[in-house]
Amino acid sequence: MKRVGLEILDRRQFVVASGAGALALLVAGLPGAAKGANGKFEDTLKKLIGDAVPAEGTMISLKLPEVAENGNSVALGVSVESPMSADDHVKAVHILSEGNPVPMTASYRFTVQSGRAEVSSRIRLAQSQNVFALAEMSDGRLYMTKALVKVTVGGCGAA
Amino acid sequence: MAKIRMKVPGNVKAGDIITIKSLISHRMESGQRKDPDTGKLIPRQIIDKFTAKFDGEIFFESDWQGSVAANPFIAFTFKAEKSGEIELTWHDENGEVYSKKGPLTVG
Structure with missing residues (x-):
């Protein structure tokens, strides 16, 4: 997870450098303040799973466009390979958008009766960023994958 | 009142895994947007919970x-696995609850 954190920092600094927000620049410029300015995604993840480190989510298929022209409505599809049996199923999939003002985006909770762990929806992305899918299995195993989306016109703040 | 569309497939056999689609009209005001006239943030008002039930039992939320x-x-x-009733429910943060019911026919 440390590696992911560094990537976030780099990307945020890039955003700051491109003049996205004077406040962010101010906070990010202070040594030791990186957590507050850039750690929202990490904080969100920590709230969900504590200090657990999810494994590489190779059985997760996270479908998002590589380029989203309108950040106000970005098609999202996620599915996780699983027998979906009583003792081996996907309990939940969480979607986190690291570059949104509120990274927590949605949680989908499945049951054996779902048949498959598969869902599609539409989300908002404020800017180009990584979107993460975190899968929580019935036995507590955690898997995570991500997809990079380039956003032409950001959602959220934009009217 | 929110406008709702729900699509439950027909021609379903026992054991089929079906996809249920739904759409609800709602602004999902994120709380991040500013009123262009006043410059003030427009308060958040979203649907924060969605549930899907079959014959009264939640199978997805x-x-x-x-x-x-x-x-x-x-x-x-x-x-x-059998015929019954699908019920979808959306919970608005303002306390309102919207729902839609429809039959699932397994032949």
């Missing part, structure tokens, strides 16, 4: 944040 797009669309699956 979802928690939503402000990053779910306006007029939320959601498609999810259900393992059909």
